[in-house]
Amino acid sequence: MPTPAQDRAPDPPPEDAVQPPRADLPQPGPPTEEAEPGPDAATGAGTPDDEYAAALKEVEDRWRRALADLDNLRKRHARELERERAAERARTAAAFLPVIDNLELALSHADADPGAIVEGVRAVRDQAVSALERLGYxxxxxxxxxxxxxxxxxxxxxxxxxxxxxxxxxxxxxxxxxxxxxxxxxxxxxxxxx
Incomplete structure (x- = not known):
């Protein structure tokens, strides 16, 4: 007759205990001579670690190229932005050149006819207002x-x-x-x- 200790299941091992290898799983270690060659042996391809390393290297190379492209894009954008600012400053300054020319013309005629200077200054003011309106203001x-x-x-x-x-x-x-x-x-x- 079995004793009560024999009827019950064995206690599970503690969590941090080292477990013995299971017989139904392949065991690590060098392959034995009886082991059949794997599917990579016929093609001569590398191990999965080599494939992962090659893929990682390719992704890293693409990442570095993308960073370099982004840096070049930023530099090109900064150059284009500065070029556009300079062109806009020149366009704005050129809009006021006729105003300066007419002020100088009015000042040159001020000695000959002091009354005409009022009309000249008024015309120059209207010209400056027109220039601002053409610039969008x-x-x-x-x-x-x-x-x-x-x-x-x-x-x-x-x-x-x-x-x-x-x-x-x-x-x-x-x-x-x-x-x-x-x-x-x-x-x-x-x-x-x-």
């Missing part, structure tokens, strides 16, 4: 329009019985540009609300 100096905080800067509030409350009654300094591209807002006085 139209002038805003309208009165009687509703106050718009994106286009106007309030520098004073005045009592004006003829003006609707919240409207621009006086432009002290004109603004240039629109709300999304603005050089400066117009400095205005606004009618007081009752």
């Amino acid at each position: 139209p002038r805003h100096d309208e009165t009687g329009v509703t106050f718009d905080p994106t286009r106007h800067e309030v520098v004073g509030v005045v009592q004006d019985a003829d003006a609707e409350p919240g409207t621009v009654v006086q432009v002290l300094r004109p603004g240039y540009g629109d709300a999304d591209r603005q050089l400066r807002p117009a400095a205005v006085s606004v009618a007081k609300r009752e």
Whole structure:
């Protein structure tokens, strides 16, 4: 008759104990002479480690090339950006050359006819305003329009019985540009609300 110790299953070994090799798994170590050659033996291909190393080397090479391409792209972009900035500065400066020419012409005629200088300066101012408008910065100096905080800067509030409350009654300094591209807002006085 079996004893109670023989009826129960053996206790599992502790977790950190070394397990004996299982007979159903291939054992590590040098192959025996009886072992058949593997599928790579006929083709002469390397071991999987060699394949992984070659693939890793190829991926690393592609990564280095991509980094070099990115660095070259950054340098090319920086050069093109500087070239575009220089071209834009030259285009802007060229837009004001006629204004300078006309100011010099007005100054040269100032001695001959002092009254004509006022007309000359006014024409030069209009030419400069036109140059700014061609560059994308139209002038805003309208009165009687509703106050718009994106286009106007309030520098004073005045009592004006003829003006609707919240409207621009006086432009002290004109603004240039629109709300999304603005050089400066117009400095205005606004009618007081009752």
